[in-house]
Amino acid sequence: MTTNDKKSVAFKTLGCRLNQYETDALVTDFSNAGYELVDYNASPDVVIINTCTVTNQSDTKSRSVISQSVRKAKNAVVVVTGCMANNFKAKLESQENITFVVENNRKSSILSLIDAHFSGEIVHPDQLPQDVFRYEPVHKSLHTRSAVKIQDGCDNFCTFCIIPMVRGMAASRPVADVLESVRKTVENGFKEIVITGVNIGRYEDGRVRFEELLAKILEVPGDFRVRISSLEPDGFGDDFVKLFAHPKLMPHLHLCLQSGSDKTLLRMRRMYDVAQFRKTVNKFRSAYPGFNFTTDIIVGFPGETDEEFQQTLDAIKEFNFSHIHTFKYSVRKGTRAERLENHLPEKIKSERSLKVRDLSVENMKRYFESFIGQTQNVLIERISEGTASGYGENYIPVHFKLPGAQKNMIIKVKLTGLVGEDEDMFFLGEIVGE
Amino acid sequence: MMSLMKPDMQMDVSFYKVEEIRHLTDETFSLKLPRARFAFKAGQHISLGIVGGNQSREYSIYSGENDENLELLIKEVDNGYFTPRLRKLKAGSMVEVHGPFGKFGMEPELAANGKFVFIASGTGIAPFRSIVHTYPGIDYRIIHGVRYSKEAYDREEYAADRYTLCTSRDKGGNYNGRLTGYLKSCTFDPETHFDLCGNSNMIFDALEILKDKGFDRDQIHCEVYF
């Protein structure tokens, strides 16, 4: 920073874990540069809004956050970045109250843009370097879990998905760089890292593919555990399953099924079928009983018949996903699904979405109940009135009493009961030992 | 830190002048563009735009990796948005090419040793011509489903005993009826690799037939057009 007074910055993030990671890395950049991190209600000098455009709902939310920020932080420099900045660049640039619109591939250089702005230099965001991997390892004060970005972009072109248009082609971060980032993140004190990207199963740096990269990450010295964010269910074999025997790798995968109907999957241009998905799930569950699978489901995709939807419900029951992100299909302009025939009315989508939600809650209850009496190593993320809470290895939420508890400790806890309703269910536990 | 970027990571956009248009039927034509330095793997597709237009569509590459031109095979679709506009292009018109994209295609080692059955509906034959041009020695069979025999695009380029035309609306095919009817009657070596390309209904039916014949889904690769 070239000015003498300490400037303040506020962040707002919408959307996926990758966006959250990129914000965390920007926060680290700004605080290292001497900016004060404040809430966006506290008249910050700079507001950075990291938007999402994956569904219509995300567009609406992003728009509303932008207008709130502009209203609340009247004299602030307003930066809009993230996927919406790619998808609606011209429209956002024409809004007078937005100072800068920065596309995803230039997001990592926002600090230079703001520094230049405060020192009187006129820099257009399009002059910033394009680099999707320039992010600094996240500083430990932000969360107990840090993502490490290994990949960006996707060129699968699933017919419903806008991501290839806003994140660009698949690109992999060089192995050495990933490992360095893991090392630094662990040095920064994180006990858990989440391997993140847009389509991480497509990781490929020379001869190193995703499985090999993961094996290398697990060999990085230190006391930490590893999670995988979300994964497309194609293209991994037995070696990948075997890796989960490693004590650092947590027994949970968010494997995106999207539909339980092979016909719908083909219309979505998803390149696996339900039988292949079943094979993967069975391999994991026979090697690691109790392995946790969560998933994404799209309901009401164009042309989805009652029978096809029923196949989805059957698949949800069979695979016993403990949690489901349900998306009512929403048209994304410019995608192939926009031009498919037989778009379904909102009413049917809502009815189907409710059915999936109900099943998801039933599944969650059944899955959680199977853990009562077992022990889990819980990473403490929050402490409130003497109660610590966090997630066990299987990504199940646990609350327990621990005098002197501190964030970022890993504690062995026996699961004694289940409380809470619907998707807010969590375990109560008792300490077994540290 | 531009050094972190691998050179092949960026979204490639190139502008080309249409060199030639080959009319194959009343509705189907090929666009020939200069290949210049455009590198791709046989089987991949590109995204094509018309300079000055605001839409683009995906097209499999119809030419081989080392052919002189980058060629696309396009069918004008009734009530379509893009293809009627493509149809109006002339030699000299400017187009925009993004890509190449996709994992559908051929690995050189596999092409040298594998046995392939390519199953295509309509313009879904495009990636297979690219593969056959790139690997002339490849051990393949093509089963091509169309409505009329005139849609057997460039059939003279394939050895007669490797190409089977199935016509559903005239009697000019090697098999008169839907491709899936023919497929049911076929027997294949257990080690065969299957590549399917075209519309999702055909692909769904063909997949079911192949699975019924005992082939593993991992032996079958699909490229869905619509």
Ligand SMILES: Cc1cc2nc3c(=O)[nH]c(=O)nc-3n(C[C@H](O)[C@H](O)[C@H](O)COP(=O)(O)OP(=O)(O)OC[C@H]3O[C@@H](n4cnc5c(N)ncnc54)[C@H](O)[C@@H]3O)c2cc1C
């Ligand atoms: C990976 C990929 C590769 C493709 N490669 C080719 C190719 O090599 N050649 C090609 O002609 N098309 C190809 N397509 C289809 C192409 O992208 C367009 O959809 C097509 O050219 C029609 O565009 P349009 O705007 O005129 O009609 P749209 O508005 O896009 O489509 C209208 C309707 O036409 C039908 N349709 C779409 N494509 C075809 C087709 N090829 N034949 C018959 N009916 C069709 C569908 O029912 C569709 O809903 C490919 C699609 C994908 C996803």
Ligand code: SF4
């Ligand atoms: S795999 Fe499909 S859904 Fe996932 S980012 Fe790529 S195009 Fe989108």
